[in-house]
Amino acid sequence: MYCHQCGEHVNYDKDNYCQACGAKLEKEKVRAILHSEEISEELSPHRINEKASQNFSEAMRSSFAKKELDRYVGDRRKIKMNVEQVFSEVFEKHTKDEAEMLFAAGTRATTPKLRDIEATWPKPWLFARVFLIFALTYILLYIGINSFNNQNTLPGLIVVGSFAGPFALLIFFWEMNAPQNVSIYETAQLFFVGGAASLVAALILYSIFPVENMDVVGAVMVGVIEEIGKLAIVAYFIKRMNPIYILNGLLIGAAIGAGFAAFESAGYAFRYMYEEGLDSMLEIIFLRGWQSVGGHVVWSAIGGAALMYAKGSEKLAPHHFFSSKFLKFFIIPIVLHALWDMIGWPYAVLLLIAVAWFFIYVMIHLGLKQIVEMHDDEERRRRLSAMT
Structure with missing residues (x-):
């Protein structure tokens, strides 16, 4: 809850006065508002939006799994999504x-205010166009190189081929x-x-904790080292940008993971071309x-969102x-990273991808839920201000 005078967080159960400004807390008015909200909660536009955004595939989880995940997330409401939508x-x-309007988003002039942020699942499409541009260029x-044997196209082929997937996926998270x-x-x-910084951070950690063999222990070490290396840079940018939204953490993590x-x-790709030839390079790309x-x-996106989930509106500490x-x-x-490096079986990789995306959708749900709660808090503050 917030103080109606200064807007700071207060504990209406324990405190009689705001610890920040000293204003007396209007407890009876707050209780009346909360009571009226409980009565009309099902008719609240934000709750309706939230319910619409939670249209998940029930076949993905058993009844037991749903209860366990809800407990794991710390949310009594069901985690739902509609992939098709x-x-x-x-x-x-x-x-x-439409594309140019999207690219204009995020500036001082185009960033929406909290009350104008939609708490429903976005419907991205630009990422697919970006991928097609990369694919056509590739x-x-x-x-x-193949028809004219022109070696000058090799650097571009390596860069475009290597950047196509990660960058297009980054645009998805941006949308x-x-x-x-x-x-x-x-x-x-x-x-x-x-x-680039996360890559250097991982290399520094590798110099301190070298991995000799890609056995079980080596795979776990790789997972720990590279995820911590990326997280260090994610944390730096979160500290510098000081965002308040879980979805911001998801984007920051995805961007750094995409660059890595x-x-x-x-x-x-360069190593395979140098050591084994053009065909091997094309295969690895x-x-x-x-x-x-x-x-x-997606691994870094989960880490970035998790850090924002823990940080909330506080400064990173x-x-x-x-x-x-x-x-x-x-x-x-x-x-997931450790298992990825341990297992070479294609179907296992597909399973790991599915698990990773399931948790991506969980984090998106938590991000949208956070916006709904912020909408509700802002509405409470507005109503308290109007009554005083």
């Missing part, structure tokens, strides 16, 4: 003007950022600078390209990294 705009026709560069408060310029900065994945894939949908991008809210989610990308 989220991607419903991908195959619809969109104009150039095909043209491939024709240059899913319902607050629309991070510009494409900031996102690109996170991708390039943050991605793109630079790493380009490195692998394709393999890492489609696998990027369930790799570093060391105790947030030891919060159960953070740790119970951050362990997921570490485990």
Whole structure:
């Protein structure tokens, strides 16, 4: 709850006066408002939006699994989504003007106020167009090397092929950022600078904790080292930008994970070309390209969202990294990363991708739920202000 005078958080159960400004708390008025909200809660537009956004596939989880996940997340409400609805705009026709309007989002002039933020599942589509641009560019560069044996197209082929999957996926997370408060310029900065910095952070950790063999212990070490390395850079940008939304953390994590994945894939492609030839390079670009949908991008997105889930509206502090809210989610990308490196079976990789995306949708749900609660808090403050 908030103080009607200064807007600071207060405890209406224990305090009689605001600890920040000293104003007397109007407890009876607050109780009356809360009582009226309980009566009309089912008719609240925000609750209706929330329920509409929770149209999940029930077949994904058993009754026991639903109860366990709800307890794990700390939310009594069901975690639901509608995948078909989220991607419903991908195959619809969109104009150039619509794309330009999207790219204008996140600036000081275009960032919506809290009351104007939609608490429903976004319907991204621009990411698919971005991927098609990368794919067309890749095909043209491939024709240059395959049909004309022009070596000048090789660097472009490596870069475009390695960046296509991670960057297009990043645009998806940028579109899913319902607050629309991070510009494409900031996102690109996170991708390039943050991605390169996270790669260097992981290399520093590898120099301290070298991994000799990719056995079970080695795979776990790789998962821990690389996820912590990326998280360190995610935390830096969260500290600097000081966002308040879980969906912001999801985007920041995805951007840094996408940069890490793109630079790493380009490195692998170059090594395979140098050591084994062009065909091996093309194979590794394709393999890492489609696998990027369930790799570093989504792992870091989960970590970034988990950190914001623990931080909330507070400034980032060391105790947030030891919060159960953070740790119970951050362990997921570490485990998924370790299993990914242990198992080479294709169907197992698909299962790991599905698990990672399930938790991505859980974090998106929590992000939208947070916006609903912020809407409700703002409405309470407005009503309290009107009554005083």
